[in-house]
Amino acid sequence: MKSRWRTASMAAGWAFPADWPIAAVDDVCAAMLDEADPGDALVRLGRARAEAGAGLGETVLDLAALHAVLTEASHMVSPNVDALPSRMLRMTALGWADVVTKQAGDCTAENPLTGLATAAYLRTRLGEVYRETPVASLDYALVLLRLDVHRASGWSRVVAMTLVSDALRTVFDGGETLATLGPCVAAVLVRRDELLTRRVSNLRVLTADRLADDPDVRPSGPAKVWVEQLPATHDEARALLISLGR
Known part of the structure; x- marks a missing residue:
């Protein structure tokens, strides 16, 4: 064997x-x-x-x-x-x-558990976007994913977030910034284009499939997935990230 x-x-x-x-x-x-x-x-x-x-x-x-x-x-x-x-x-x-x-105490721009960027890195990336284009709120958006971790317990919450992080990387594999905002929230900074609606739909389906495979993490789903419009200024965007991560 x-x-x-x-x-x-x-x-x-x-x-x-x-x-x-x-x-x-x-x-x-x-x-x-x-x-x-x-x-x-x-x-x-x-x-x-x-x-x-x-x-x-x-x-x-x-x-x-x-x-x-x-x-x-x-x-x-x-x-x-x-x-x-x-x-x-x-x-x-x-x-x-x-x-x-x-090992998570080490300083890093990446969440070691999910492989996604930290919220701090996403804030930095947003700053670059707002400096790059005066119409960031029109050219970019945030795709948000939230799990209902209150219905799961212990390590099941961690496993559920790891599973949906893999789904995020599968759907958004073109260099987008993928980050965790909190223990049950992930975000993707994406350019608005004609494929965005389809990719969000694919994320809903793939996330549901990942969670349905395991009875212990299934209570965390179905994940809520939606598109959040960026505000007009970087300061407002930073405040938005804080509120979304709660």
Whole structure:
């Protein structure tokens, strides 16, 4: 199993082969072969991957390689992240997030948990936009996404925000500024164009799909997604960001 898992992960694009074989991999394999509950082993795997510097996307793709090996008899398998069982994904993500959250004290322009820019960076970016064009409120807009975290609990809230952050990056992949405004709010600074309405609709659908896959994060949805017009001045825009993040 370990050999097939490694082969599948390497084929899927694992960046550093020498970093792949770790003790947590053996723990997961042992749990799977013994038909024991793999939850704790998957949490340790997520932690170990984060400590080694693997991103969440790379960690999840490696997990998908394991799932493909477990479910397909063929020696050559094709990892499919969307086919991952929700509990398998959740336990690994929790372990990964546990480590990354502890590292969050480092100064950075990026939220280490979601991979989105911080609210401070978005404020800086807005300042550049308002200096760049006198009609920023007409040329740009904010796409907002808010989760109802009051109906979720504990780590489920964190996992839900991580899932919708992935949806945001999938829909807005053209260099837009994506940022978190608060524990349950994300924003995208976008140029207004003829595709904006369609992209917002795609975000609603993709976010709903991400949250529906996991019963523990499903109460956080459906996510509210809308377009917010920018005010006339940068000072008003800064005040808007503060109010939206509450």
